[in-house]
Amino acid sequence: MGDPRSDDFVVRDVTPEHAALRWTFIHPELRFRLKETAGLNFEMRFVLADVTFKVTGPVTVSCAIEGQPLGSLRCDRAGEYRFAKPVPAQWLSTDKEVHVTFSAEPRWVSPEDGNQLGFLLRSAGFVRTAAGDAR
Numbered sequence: 001m002g003d004p005r006s007d008d009f010v011v012r013d014v015t016p017e018h019a020a021l022r023w024t025f026i027h028p029e030l031r032f033r034l035k036e037t038a039g040l041n042f043e044m045r046f047v048l049a050d051v052t053f054k055v056t057g058p059v060t061v062s063c064a065i066e067g068q069p070l071g072s073l074r075c076d077r078a079g080e081y082r083f084a085k086p087v088p089a090q091w092l093s094t095d096k097e098v099h100v101t102f103s104a105e106p107r108w109v110s111p112e113d114g115n116q117l118g119f120l121l122r123s124a125g126f127v128r129t130a131a132g133d134a135r
Helices: 004-009 050-056
Strands: 010-014 022-032 040-048 059-065 068-075 079-087 098-105 120-128
Touching: 004 010, 004 022, 040 059, 059 079, 068 079
Parallel strands: none
Antiparallel strands: 010 022, 022 098, 022 120, 040 079, 040 120, 059 068, 059 098
């Protein structure tokens, strides 16, 4: 997320600073252009911050590709996490942007202004699975 080009992938609800970690809000959404659709995993790395986890407790982070639920991960502690799932090729396209949305439940709510924070996003994208990978 610290790459200067990372803003090209953000649609909404991700903080704009170019830092290694960027906060997500209520409806974080990213977009990607793909050169191929077969044999891809969607992977993201993220952090649940100590400061928010102390209030929320366990958080479930979910991911959807083009509105199709890809999966979720229950996070029972503050710290770093990796989410990785194979994506059905029929969900993807090389002709248009592919949109990925996330949710975090529960989100941390600021007592001062009501702003809601989900998680700190480190990286996200589509990666080719290894040959013969049955994941």
